[in-house]
Amino acid sequence: MRRTSASDVTRLLRPDLLAMEGYEPIEPTDVLAEALGIPPERVVKLDGNENPYGPSPRALAALADARSYHIYPDPQQRKVRRALAAYLGVDEELVVAGSGSDELIDLVLRATLSPGEGVIDCPPTFGMYSFSTSVCGGRLMEVPRREDFSLDLPGIEEAAGRGGKVIFVASPNNPTGNAATPREVEALLDLGLLVVVDEAYVEFGGESLVSWVTERERLVVLRTFSKWAGLAGLRAGYGVFPPALASLLLRIKPPYNLNVAAQAAVLASLEDVGVLRERVAFLVAEREQLYRKLARVPLLRPYPSQANFLLCRVEGAEARWVRDRLAERGIFVRHFDTPLLRGHLRISVGLPEHTDALLRALEELVATDSHR
Numbered sequence: 001m002r003r004t005s006a007s008d009v010t011r012l013l014r015p016d017l018l019a020m021e022g023y024e025p026i027e028p029t030d031v032l033a034e035a036l037g038i039p040p041e042r043v044v045k046l047d048g049n050e051n052p053y054g055p056s057p058r059a060l061a062a063l064a065d066a067r068s069y070h071i072y073p074d075p076q077q078r079k080v081r082r083a084l085a086a087y088l089g090v091d092e093e094l095v096v097a098g099s100g101s102d103e104l105i106d107l108v109l110r111a112t113l114s115p116g117e118g119v120i121d122c123p124p125t126f127g128m129y130s131f132s133t134s135v136c137g138g139r140l141m142e143v144p145r146r147e148d149f150s151l152d153l154p155g156i157e158e159a160a161g162r163g164g165k166v167i168f169v170a171s172p173n174n175p176t177g178n179a180a181t182p183r184e185v186e187a188l189l190d191l192g193l194l195v196v197v198d199e200a201y202v203e204f205g206g207e208s209l210v211s212w213v214t215e216r217e218r219l220v221v222l223r224t225f226s227k228w229a230g231l232a233g234l235r236a237g238y239g240v241f242p243p244a245l246a247s248l249l250l251r252i253k254p255p256y257n258l259n260v261a262a263q264a265a266v267l268a269s270l271e272d273v274g275v276l277r278e279r280v281a282f283l284v285a286e287r288e289q290l291y292r293k294l295a296r297v298p299l300l301r302p303y304p305s306q307a308n309f310l311l312c313r314v315e316g317a318e319a320r321w322v323r324d325r326l327a328e329r330g331i332f333v334r335h336f337d338t339p340l341l342r343g344h345l346r347i348s349v350g351l352p353e354h355t356d357a358l359l360r361a362l363e364e365l366v367a368t369d370s371h372r
Contacts, residue, residue: 016134017134020135022131023131026332029043029045032045036328036330042330043332044354044357044358046332046347046350046358047332047334047346048232048334048348049174049227049307049309050226050227050230051226051232051283051308052351052354053279053283054230055230056230056269056272056275056276058271058272058275059229059230059231059268061268062264062265062267062268063268066261068260069260071260072255072260073256073259073263074263075255075256077258077263079267080097080238080263080267081095083270084238084266084270087270087273090213090240093247094242094246095239095240095241096239096250097237097238097266098253099258100226101198101222101238101239102128102132102235102237103237103253103257104237104238105129105198105222106132106135108166108220108239109133109136111245111252112165112194112245113133113136113165116137116138117138117139118138118140118163119140119141119164119165119168120142120156120159120166120167120168120193121133121141121142121143121168122143122144122151122152122169123144123338123340124145124173124175124340125145125170126168126200138166139163143156143158145173149173150184151169153184153187156188157191160191160193164193165193165194166193166194166196167193167194167195168198169184169197169198170200170201171185171197171198171199172201172307173307174201174307175311175334175341175346176303177307177309178303178306179205179206180197180206185197185209185212185219189216189218192218195219195220196220196221197209197219197220199221199222199223200223200227201308202223203227203277203280204227204283204284204306204308205306206306213241218242220239220241221240222237222239223237223240224236224237225237227308228276228279228280229276231266234259234261236263236265283349286349286352287310287349289355290302290310290347290349290355294310294312294347294359297362297363298316299314299315299317299322299362299365299366301313301315308348309348310349311345312345312346312347314343314345320335322345322365326361326362326365331357333348334346334348
């Protein structure tokens with residue numbers, strides 16, 4: 001048998017995927033700590049928009065008490081979909097859960113795109129929209145946001161006329177923190193597009209459009225348990241879809257995409273909503289405190305936010321330099337090396353002690369003569 005060479009294998013791969021850049025993920029706490037040579041508890045992780053309070057007490061108890069980890073999960077997600085439907089006040093047939101909302105973004109595109117069909121992306125925004133479009137063979141149609149990060153509705157209308165089929169709108173938007181208005185979403189629906197509103201951060205601010213899905217055939221609303229419920233590591237997302245699309249997604253998704261642990265944690269979290277909402281209120285209050293304090297730091301200009309993070313423009317220094325100096329002190333924030341976000345940092349809202357550590361470090365940087 002002839003041995004296959006690496007070049008032979010390469011010829012069988014999709015050239016467009018070989019040429020594309022991968023999504024740039026963040027590193028977990030243990031990896032960051034090992035790189036710095038410090039204990040994990042000394043890491044101040046403000047780069048992933050994770051919830052510093054972690055899962056709710058009932059979710060932790062459910063994970064510890066579960067005894068069915070050796071059994072495949074329900075492929076139809078019956079208990080989870082039923083509980084989510086009751087929580088949202090919608091019909092169960094409209095709800096589909098996924099391994100994070102990332103998987104649902106991918107599934108929506110698999111279900112809607114033929115090769116080369118257009119997906120409208122409005123940067124700066126969540127990078128998984130463009131990433132999944134490329135992986136699914138779609139044609140990315142970028143319509144940059146306006147200077148205030150609002151949607152460019154005339155530009156989107158023009159792109160829709162050139163073959164745009166799907167549009168993703170994060171509301172509140174990551175990484176800018178501003179929410180889309182109902183009027184803007186109405187205008188998008190009038191264009192005949194499939195409008196996917198990603199409400200990953202809606203518990204922290206903005207207006208949910210879940211109730212609209214039953215009345216508007218081309219609207220999808222995505223949600224996640226990663227942010228408000230502290231389940232980022234379990235990958236538990238869900239969406240509310242038009243009936244025909246929900247039915248198709250249940251057929252084409254991987255059979256066991258929401259694992260046993262995630263299903264148990266989701267069900268328990270929905271029984272602990274009071275605790276989780278209280279923690280959200282703490283984070284919103286801390287966000288406002290962080291905004292006021294960062295506004296007094298000469299290096300940074302924070303933008304208002306309705307999410308659990310703040311986008312900051314760096315002034316009088318290079319954003320990468322600030323990011324790197326903070327990392328040396330065990331404080332990690334997100335830097336985006338893209339044209340529309342060059343010179344900006346995104347800082348997640350943490351606990352009060354995280355805010356204090358960040359501000360102390362920033363004061364040290366301001367006091368140095370070498371920042372540039």
